[in-house]
Amino acid sequence: MRILFMGTPDFALPTLRALCESRHEIVGAVTKVDMPKGRGHHMMPPPIKVYAAEKGIPVYQPTTLKGEDFAAVLSELDPEMIVVVAFGKILPRNVLDYPKYGCVNVHGSLLPEYRGAAPMQRAIIDGKKVTGITTMLMADGIDTGDMLLKAEVEIGENDNFEVVHDKLAECGAKLLMETVEKLERGEITPEKQDDSRATHAAKIEKEDCRLDFSRSARELHNLIRGLSPVPLAVTKTPSGKLLKIVTTELTNKTSSAPAGQVLSTDGGIFVACGDGGVLKITRVIPEGRSKMDADAFVRGRGIEAGEILGWQ
Numbered sequence: 001m002r003i004l005f006m007g008t009p010d011f012a013l014p015t016l017r018a019l020c021e022s023r024h025e026i027v028g029a030v031t032k033v034d035m036p037k038g039r040g041h042h043m044m045p046p047p048i049k050v051y052a053a054e055k056g057i058p059v060y061q062p063t064t065l066k067g068e069d070f071a072a073v074l075s076e077l078d079p080e081m082i083v084v085v086a087f088g089k090i091l092p093r094n095v096l097d098y099p100k101y102g103c104v105n106v107h108g109s110l111l112p113e114y115r116g117a118a119p120m121q122r123a124i125i126d127g128k129k130v131t132g133i134t135t136m137l138m139a140d141g142i143d144t145g146d147m148l149l150k151a152e153v154e155i156g157e158n159d160n161f162e163v164v165h166d167k168l169a170e171c172g173a174k175l176l177m178e179t180v181e182k183l184e185r186g187e188i189t190p191e192k193q194d195d196s197r198a199t200h201a202a203k204i205e206k207e208d209c210r211l212d213f214s215r216s217a218r219e220l221h222n223l224i225r226g227l228s229p230v231p232l233a234v235t236k237t238p239s240g241k242l243l244k245i246v247t248t249e250l251t252n253k254t255s256s257a258p259a260g261q262v263l264s265t266d267g268g269i270f271v272a273c274g275d276g277g278v279l280k281i282t283r284v285i286p287e288g289r290s291k292m293d294a295d296a297f298v299r300g301r302g303i304e305a306g307e308i309l310g311w312q
Contacts, residue, residue: 004079012085014173103138112193115143116201124226135179146190160225213260217277246283253278260310
Protein backbone atom coordinates (compact mmCIF):
# COMPACT_ATOMS: atom_id res chain seq x y z
CA MET A 1 0.00 0.00 0.00
CA ARG A 2 1.18 3.54 -0.77
CA ILE A 3 1.06 5.46 2.53
CA LEU A 4 1.61 9.17 3.17
CA PHE A 5 2.61 9.94 6.76
CA MET A 6 1.71 13.15 8.59
CA GLY A 7 3.20 13.88 12.02
CA THR A 8 5.49 16.19 13.90
CA PRO A 9 6.74 15.39 17.46
CA ASP A 10 8.45 12.46 19.19
CA PHE A 11 5.08 10.83 19.84
CA ALA A 12 4.76 10.14 16.09
CA LEU A 13 8.19 8.50 15.69
CA PRO A 14 7.38 4.92 16.74
CA THR A 15 4.51 4.81 14.24
CA LEU A 16 6.61 6.11 11.35
CA ARG A 17 9.38 3.68 12.32
CA ALA A 18 6.92 0.76 12.30
CA LEU A 19 5.61 1.78 8.89
CA CYS A 20 9.15 2.02 7.52
CA GLU A 21 9.85 -1.52 8.73
CA SER A 22 6.66 -2.88 7.16
CA ARG A 23 5.98 -4.10 3.62
CA HIS A 24 4.22 -0.83 2.73
CA GLU A 25 5.67 1.99 0.65
CA ILE A 26 6.01 5.29 2.53
CA VAL A 27 5.69 7.83 -0.26
CA GLY A 28 6.34 10.91 1.86
CA ALA A 29 6.32 12.52 5.29
CA VAL A 30 4.44 15.75 5.86
CA THR A 31 5.40 17.71 8.97
CA LYS A 32 5.30 21.23 10.35
CA VAL A 33 7.92 23.85 9.49
CA ASP A 34 11.18 24.17 11.44
CA MET A 35 10.78 26.25 14.60
CA PRO A 36 13.22 28.37 16.65
CA LYS A 37 14.19 26.76 19.96
CA GLY A 38 16.47 27.39 22.91
CA ARG A 39 18.15 30.57 24.05
CA GLY A 40 19.82 31.06 20.69
CA HIS A 41 16.51 30.61 18.84
CA HIS A 42 18.19 28.26 16.37
CA MET A 43 15.85 26.76 13.79
CA MET A 44 15.20 23.15 14.74
CA PRO A 45 13.59 20.55 12.48
CA PRO A 46 10.71 18.43 13.82
CA PRO A 47 11.71 14.89 14.89
CA ILE A 48 9.71 13.41 12.01
CA LYS A 49 11.68 15.45 9.46
CA VAL A 50 14.99 14.21 10.89
CA TYR A 51 13.96 10.55 10.89
CA ALA A 52 12.33 10.65 7.46
CA ALA A 53 15.41 12.29 5.94
CA GLU A 54 17.61 9.55 7.44
CA LYS A 55 15.39 6.94 5.78
CA GLY A 56 15.39 8.69 2.43
CA ILE A 57 11.67 9.53 2.61
CA PRO A 58 10.68 12.75 0.82
CA VAL A 59 9.79 15.42 3.40
CA TYR A 60 7.16 18.13 2.87
CA GLN A 61 6.66 21.12 5.18
CA PRO A 62 3.75 23.09 3.73
CA THR A 63 2.56 26.19 5.56
CA THR A 64 -0.97 25.19 4.58
CA LEU A 65 -2.69 22.09 3.26
CA LYS A 66 -5.29 24.19 1.49
CA GLY A 67 -4.91 25.36 -2.07
CA GLU A 68 -3.39 24.08 -5.28
CA ASP A 69 0.21 23.61 -4.10
CA PHE A 70 -0.47 20.77 -1.69
CA ALA A 71 -3.20 19.38 -3.94
CA ALA A 72 -0.52 18.94 -6.60
CA VAL A 73 1.77 17.17 -4.12
CA LEU A 74 -1.08 14.87 -3.14
CA SER A 75 -1.82 14.04 -6.76
CA GLU A 76 1.84 13.30 -7.46
CA LEU A 77 2.29 11.05 -4.39
CA ASP A 78 -1.10 9.39 -4.95
CA PRO A 79 -1.39 7.72 -1.51
CA GLU A 80 -3.88 4.95 -0.87
CA MET A 81 -3.90 5.83 2.83
CA ILE A 82 -2.80 8.83 4.90
CA VAL A 83 -1.63 8.07 8.45
CA VAL A 84 -1.78 11.02 10.85
CA VAL A 85 -0.11 11.12 14.29
CA ALA A 86 0.08 14.38 16.27
CA PHE A 87 0.45 16.40 13.08
CA GLY A 88 -0.78 19.69 14.49
CA LYS A 89 -2.83 20.90 11.51
CA ILE A 90 -6.46 20.39 10.51
CA LEU A 91 -6.84 18.45 7.26
CA PRO A 92 -9.09 20.10 4.66
CA ARG A 93 -11.86 18.16 2.96
CA ASN A 94 -9.95 17.54 -0.30
CA VAL A 95 -7.16 15.82 1.70
CA LEU A 96 -9.58 13.80 3.85
CA ASP A 97 -11.39 12.52 0.76
CA TYR A 98 -8.33 11.70 -1.36
CA PRO A 99 -7.00 8.28 -0.23
CA LYS A 100 -8.87 5.05 -1.01
CA TYR A 101 -8.56 3.79 2.58
CA GLY A 102 -9.05 7.20 4.21
CA CYS A 103 -7.02 9.28 6.63
CA VAL A 104 -6.27 7.19 9.73
CA ASN A 105 -5.44 9.03 12.94
CA VAL A 106 -3.67 7.63 16.01
CA HIS A 107 -5.21 9.38 19.03
CA GLY A 108 -3.88 9.16 22.59
CA SER A 109 -7.09 8.32 24.44
CA LEU A 110 -9.99 5.90 24.50
CA LEU A 111 -12.42 7.95 22.44
CA PRO A 112 -14.86 9.56 22.82
CA GLU A 113 -13.11 10.46 26.11
CA TYR A 114 -10.50 13.19 25.89
CA ARG A 115 -10.97 14.62 22.44
CA GLY A 116 -8.62 17.52 21.89
CA ALA A 117 -5.08 18.77 22.38
CA ALA A 118 -3.93 17.25 25.69
CA PRO A 119 -5.52 13.81 26.17
CA MET A 120 -2.55 12.20 27.93
CA GLN A 121 -1.98 15.03 30.40
CA ARG A 122 -5.68 15.40 31.20
CA ALA A 123 -6.12 11.66 31.85
CA ILE A 124 -3.28 11.74 34.41
CA ILE A 125 -4.51 14.98 35.99
CA ASP A 126 -7.99 13.47 36.34
CA GLY A 127 -6.54 10.46 38.17
CA LYS A 128 -7.43 7.89 35.52
CA LYS A 129 -5.92 4.45 36.07
CA VAL A 130 -6.40 3.38 32.43
CA THR A 131 -6.09 5.27 29.17
CA GLY A 132 -5.21 4.03 25.69
CA ILE A 133 -5.03 4.52 21.95
CA THR A 134 -7.85 4.80 19.44
CA THR A 135 -7.30 4.58 15.71
CA MET A 136 -9.99 6.44 13.80
CA LEU A 137 -11.02 7.62 10.36
CA MET A 138 -10.57 11.38 10.30
CA ALA A 139 -13.54 13.61 9.56
CA ASP A 140 -14.55 17.24 9.97
CA GLY A 141 -14.30 18.25 13.62
CA ILE A 142 -11.76 17.58 16.36
CA ASP A 143 -11.33 13.83 16.98
CA THR A 144 -14.94 13.10 16.03
CA GLY A 145 -14.41 10.52 13.27
CA ASP A 146 -15.49 6.89 13.28
CA MET A 147 -13.39 4.63 15.52
CA LEU A 148 -11.47 1.64 14.14
CA LEU A 149 -9.50 -0.15 16.89
CA LYS A 150 -8.69 0.50 20.56
CA ALA A 151 -6.00 -0.66 22.99
CA GLU A 152 -5.81 0.05 26.72
CA VAL A 153 -2.72 1.21 28.63
CA GLU A 154 -2.48 1.30 32.41
CA ILE A 155 -1.43 4.47 34.25
CA GLY A 156 0.62 3.74 37.38
CA GLU A 157 0.13 5.79 40.53
CA ASN A 158 3.43 7.61 39.99
CA ASP A 159 3.53 7.60 36.18
CA ASN A 160 4.12 11.09 34.84
CA PHE A 161 3.36 12.57 31.43
CA GLU A 162 6.67 11.38 29.98
CA VAL A 163 6.09 7.77 31.05
CA VAL A 164 2.51 7.68 29.77
CA HIS A 165 3.53 9.47 26.55
CA ASP A 166 6.16 6.82 25.80
CA LYS A 167 3.82 3.92 26.63
CA LEU A 168 1.12 5.31 24.36
CA ALA A 169 3.55 6.11 21.53
CA GLU A 170 4.65 2.46 21.38
CA CYS A 171 1.08 1.21 21.78
CA GLY A 172 -0.03 3.54 19.00
CA ALA A 173 2.55 2.17 16.58
CA LYS A 174 1.43 -1.43 17.17
CA LEU A 175 -2.27 -0.58 16.94
CA LEU A 176 -1.77 1.44 13.76
CA MET A 177 -0.04 -1.47 12.04
CA GLU A 178 -2.89 -3.79 13.04
CA THR A 179 -5.37 -1.19 11.77
CA VAL A 180 -3.62 -0.84 8.41
CA GLU A 181 -3.59 -4.58 7.81
CA LYS A 182 -7.23 -5.07 8.79
CA LEU A 183 -8.42 -2.08 6.75
CA GLU A 184 -6.62 -3.42 3.70
CA ARG A 185 -8.34 -6.79 4.15
CA GLY A 186 -11.72 -5.22 4.87
CA GLU A 187 -11.85 -6.68 8.38
CA ILE A 188 -12.84 -3.52 10.29
CA THR A 189 -16.30 -2.02 10.59
CA PRO A 190 -15.91 1.65 11.63
CA GLU A 191 -17.86 2.54 14.77
CA LYS A 192 -19.49 5.93 15.28
CA GLN A 193 -18.61 7.76 18.48
CA ASP A 194 -21.24 8.37 21.16
CA ASP A 195 -21.12 12.15 21.40
CA SER A 196 -23.04 12.07 24.69
CA ARG A 197 -19.98 10.40 26.31
CA ALA A 198 -17.45 12.80 24.82
CA THR A 199 -15.09 14.80 27.03
CA HIS A 200 -12.70 17.56 26.00
CA ALA A 201 -8.97 17.53 26.71
CA ALA A 202 -8.20 21.23 26.61
CA LYS A 203 -4.72 22.52 25.87
CA ILE A 204 -2.59 23.00 28.99
CA GLU A 205 -2.53 26.70 29.87
CA LYS A 206 -0.27 28.64 32.22
CA GLU A 207 -3.07 28.90 34.79
CA ASP A 208 -3.36 25.08 34.89
CA CYS A 209 0.18 24.90 36.26
CA ARG A 210 -0.41 26.94 39.43
CA LEU A 211 -0.60 24.74 42.51
CA ASP A 212 -3.43 25.38 44.95
CA PHE A 213 -2.64 23.53 48.19
CA SER A 214 -6.26 23.85 49.34
CA ARG A 215 -6.91 20.91 47.02
CA SER A 216 -6.44 17.30 48.15
CA ALA A 217 -3.02 15.67 48.25
CA ARG A 218 -4.05 13.17 45.57
CA GLU A 219 -5.39 15.87 43.25
CA LEU A 220 -2.12 17.79 43.59
CA HIS A 221 -0.03 14.65 43.03
CA ASN A 222 -2.02 13.89 39.87
CA LEU A 223 -1.65 17.46 38.61
CA ILE A 224 2.10 17.53 39.24
CA ARG A 225 2.80 14.24 37.45
CA GLY A 226 0.47 15.18 34.59
CA LEU A 227 2.58 18.28 33.98
CA SER A 228 5.99 16.63 34.43
CA PRO A 229 8.54 16.92 32.86
CA VAL A 230 6.93 19.79 30.90
CA PRO A 231 5.57 22.39 31.46
CA LEU A 232 5.73 21.57 35.23
CA ALA A 233 3.46 22.63 38.08
CA VAL A 234 4.65 25.70 39.97
CA THR A 235 4.22 27.38 43.34
CA LYS A 236 5.88 30.28 45.16
CA THR A 237 8.19 30.28 48.16
CA PRO A 238 7.69 32.80 51.00
CA SER A 239 10.42 34.94 49.41
CA GLY A 240 8.31 35.23 46.25
CA LYS A 241 10.52 32.98 44.14
CA LEU A 242 8.97 30.51 41.72
CA LEU A 243 9.43 26.84 42.55
CA LYS A 244 8.62 24.24 39.92
CA ILE A 245 7.68 20.81 41.25
CA VAL A 246 9.04 17.83 39.31
CA THR A 247 8.04 14.82 41.44
CA THR A 248 5.97 14.13 44.55
CA GLU A 249 4.86 11.15 46.60
CA LEU A 250 1.61 10.49 48.40
CA THR A 251 1.99 9.80 52.13
CA ASN A 252 -0.22 8.28 54.82
CA LYS A 253 0.41 11.29 57.07
CA THR A 254 -2.34 13.70 58.11
CA SER A 255 -2.26 17.25 59.40
CA SER A 256 -4.59 20.01 60.57
CA ALA A 257 -2.07 22.69 59.60
CA PRO A 258 -3.04 25.39 57.08
CA ALA A 259 -2.92 24.30 53.44
CA GLY A 260 0.51 24.94 51.94
CA GLN A 261 2.39 24.90 55.24
CA VAL A 262 5.69 23.03 55.21
CA LEU A 263 5.48 20.49 58.02
CA SER A 264 8.92 18.95 57.73
CA THR A 265 12.02 19.03 55.55
CA ASP A 266 13.44 15.72 56.76
CA GLY A 267 13.98 13.59 53.63
CA GLY A 268 11.84 15.81 51.42
CA ILE A 269 9.43 18.73 51.69
CA PHE A 270 6.24 17.62 53.43
CA VAL A 271 3.35 20.00 52.74
CA ALA A 272 -0.12 20.15 54.31
CA CYS A 273 -2.99 19.92 51.82
CA GLY A 274 -6.61 20.99 51.96
CA ASP A 275 -8.03 17.55 52.69
CA GLY A 276 -5.81 17.05 55.73
CA GLY A 277 -3.43 14.92 53.70
CA VAL A 278 0.30 15.51 53.39
CA LEU A 279 2.19 15.59 50.08
CA LYS A 280 5.90 14.87 49.92
CA ILE A 281 7.82 16.94 47.36
CA THR A 282 10.92 15.05 46.20
CA ARG A 283 12.37 16.95 43.20
CA VAL A 284 12.16 20.63 42.29
CA ILE A 285 13.48 23.32 39.97
CA PRO A 286 14.06 26.57 41.90
CA GLU A 287 13.79 29.83 39.97
CA GLY A 288 16.94 30.39 37.91
CA ARG A 289 18.44 27.02 38.82
CA SER A 290 18.57 23.44 37.57
CA LYS A 291 16.59 20.38 38.63
CA MET A 292 17.57 19.09 42.06
CA ASP A 293 16.44 16.82 44.88
CA ALA A 294 14.24 18.52 47.46
CA ASP A 295 16.89 17.71 50.08
CA ALA A 296 19.47 19.78 48.19
CA PHE A 297 17.02 22.66 47.94
CA VAL A 298 16.40 22.49 51.69
CA ARG A 299 20.13 22.41 52.47
CA GLY A 300 20.50 25.59 50.45
CA ARG A 301 17.95 27.15 52.84
CA GLY A 302 15.34 27.34 50.10
CA ILE A 303 12.53 26.49 52.51
CA GLU A 304 12.05 25.76 56.21
CA ALA A 305 9.40 24.00 58.28
CA GLY A 306 6.56 26.32 59.25
CA GLU A 307 6.75 28.41 56.08
CA ILE A 308 3.86 28.54 53.61
CA LEU A 309 4.09 27.63 49.94
CA GLY A 310 1.58 29.13 47.55
CA TRP A 311 0.32 32.15 45.66
CA GLN A 312 -0.22 34.83 48.28
